[in-house]
Amino acid sequence: MNGEGVPVRCPGCGRDHVYVPPAYPCACGAPLAPPIQRGAPPSPITHRTWTDTWVTVRCRACDLQSQWPQPELGCSCGTVLRVPVRPVTAPPLPSEPPAPPPPAPAAPRPAGARTRRAFRPRTIRTARDTVTAAALYLAWLGFRDLYRAEPRPASGIDLRGRGLVARVDPTTRPASLRAVECLWLHAMTAEARGVHFSLAGYSRDALERADALSVPLFVLDLTGTPAPVNEAARRLVAAAT
Structure with a gap:
């Protein structure tokens, strides 16, 4: 479900959001995002520790398991929500397609055109x-x-x-x-x-x-x-x- 939006409702204010989990490349090169647990309600984050903010994610392309930051969503009411993730032990969804191959290189831009590079975040552990x-x-x-x-x-x-x-x-x-x-x-x-x-x-x-x-x-x-x-x-x- 890489790049697929999931409806999330804030329990604090009732606002509806569409959450798209960020995808990052696996070691094999395939895009990988935590599989969101559809239908599971998000929970407000009132206390945060560094050890409970990571989830295990399995790459469907190479079957590698690795640690990924727990998906979170900031609501405009000020609440930060923890978005539930399907555990790696859960069976795949029947409609879940195989992981797509890495995207093809973009076509060359015309001479003189400026391209703004995508923001590259730094994982937070401390x-x-x-x-x-x-x-x-x-x-x-x-x-x-x-x-x-x-x-x-x-x-x-x-x-x-x-x-x-x-x-x-x-x-x-x-x-x-x-x-x-x-x-x-x-x-x-x-x-x-x-x-x-x-x-x-x-x-x-x-x-x-x-x-x-x-x-x-x-x-x-x-x-x-x-x-x-x-x-x-x-x-x-x-x-x-």
């Missing part, structure tokens, strides 16, 4: 990886001269760049209203854009305040791929692409 994943994404969006603040300052500003300050929350708690407001104040002082990343989503009042202040909010999954959770973040991505 808190430090979370900041690295956010920095890679901001660089992909076009922000330059990024550097990491080490040790982390009291302001909580983890990344700075040309016209940018960013805060990255690697904890298992939803980011708070205070975190969003502090980021906005530092961005105003620096005359820069403030961007917030979180592993565990955002509290409802943080989401509302970010919308009022036009602060872009992103949720990171464990593949290191950010997803925008408010309109300011979607506008930021659209402007860069």
